[in-house]
Amino acid sequence: MSAHTSGRRVEGRDPATGQVLRVQLERGTIGAVERRGHSGSDLPWLVPGLVDLQVNGYAGFDVNHETPGAEHIVGITEALRSRGVTTWVPTVITGSQEQVIDRLAAITRARCDPDIAAAIPFAHVEGPFISDQDGARGVHDPAHIRPLDAAEVRRWAAQGPVGYLTVSPHQPDAPDQVARVVADGVAVAIGHTHATPDQISAAVDAGASLSTHLGNGIFATLARHPNPIWTQLADDRLTCGLIGDGHHLPGDTFTAMVRALGPGRAFLVSDSVELAGSPPGRYRTAVGGEVELDPTGRLSYVGTELLAGAAVNLADCVVWALANTPFSLARVIDLAATTPGRVVAELGGTRPGRLRVGGRADLCLLDEQGKVVEVVAGGRVL
Incomplete structure (x- = not known):
């Protein structure tokens, strides 16, 4: 003390x-x-304590472990709290229906402890209703990518509190499916997408309200304009997450996006994975094989320039944003606590971040x- x-x-x-x-x-x-x-x-x-709306894992614990257990959720909670991240949202990634349900059930078991429930307002499911195309798909398992199905989301929600769902709204019936998901009380985020600008706008008209790690989970090469990034930046109905590790978005890109979005429409996320918090070195992972974590915190697949996730926590993102953008500490805390805290409240949680x-x-x-x-x-x- x-x-x-x-x-x-x-x-x-x-x-x-x-x-x-x-x-x-x-x-x-x-x-x-x-x-x-x-x-x-x-x-x-x-x-205020920091609020991270997208965490896949941290400090050797994995939300998407092959044998999901409440101990992973508890371990991440304790490790993040010690670093100032007092509210976080577990991110369940693409898998079979059974895998998604098992992971949500593990989160629900962990939240039986009121102390853990205070840190975790709900879960985020990223996929399986995303692009199946290389680049936009990221490292999500193509074997489990499938069309958006509101009925399946309803089955998931019976196992635990699903706060929001990331989808690619490229299918003809996406607006109808988005509207059904939102009507069931689950928010919809756009991400990992090859949808056209018109398809994205139609999804927002149907109720989509968030963007998942804008600028990532998309093709490496895009048309100058129009393209999905401009559409999401321009639509005031979307609040957008941005990964602040310095590797997923350069400082000037991050700065331009925050300025374009304006106050209250951007929030920092770590998108951290199990290896976040580990020392530099080479590691073997269940997804993607051998990866390398360098001293700058860049986590990539060995022998390639492809990122293998983020190896930081949200407190690290705050430090990076202060050092690499023109934003004041007050503005960065808006991104790391106030705005994501407001999103938590809008999705039904008790408002943190202030x-x-x-x-x-x-x-x-x-x-x-x-x-x-x-x-x-x-x-x-x-």
Whole structure:
């Protein structure tokens, strides 16, 4: 415990105003937020716990393990919390119907613990209703890619809380299927797609409201215009996730996308995988075979330039964004906590990502580079 925290108080600077914040802790919630002058330049920055809406794995644990177990979900929760990511959404990837159900069931078992449920509002299913074409498909297993089926999504949801689903709306009946999924209470995101701009717009008209890792999960070479990226950037009805590891999107691309989307329409994700948090080296994975993690955090298939996922957590993405874009810490925290927290609330969860009296006491203290120096999760100093 540092000089800036006590059993019932956390003190730091507000990155939006420079004011000193004093947060009173009360039985795991925020009892009061006091503000005073700008004389706390020696204090760390005080921000809400970070909110990652797309996590496949972390620290040796895998949401999509071949034998899904609640221990993987618990392990990821604990590892991410210690790094300031106090809310996260497990991402279940393309598989058979039975595999998707088994993975969702493992998440549901883990959420029987109220402490785990507080960190995980719901699950995200990425696929199997995505593009089957190389490039747009990414590394999803082509053997299990299939047409969008709202009835199957309803069967999944019986096993656990599915918050949102990533699809490619390239099929003729996609708008009808999207409308049925949304009517059943599951949000729809566009991603891993070769859909045309008109097909994307039709899906949004039908109720799609999110974009999954915009700029990735798409062909490496696109028409100058029109193309699916411009369509998603331009549609104010879409809120878009952006991977902030420095490898999936260059800094200038990330900056341009955030500016084009405007306030409240972009959020950072890690899209981290099981090897995230591991030391550099070569590893063998169940999907894709041999991969290499280099000292910069780039995870790629050996002998190729193809990425094998992201090897960072969301707190690392905050540091990268501060160092490689012109955005202030306040703006980056909007991307990493405030906006994804709002998305959680819109999809039915309790809203994280802000300092609110009565809210769960999930807080981070950051240094001048945005690195996490201390975490409070549910009122406990970690």
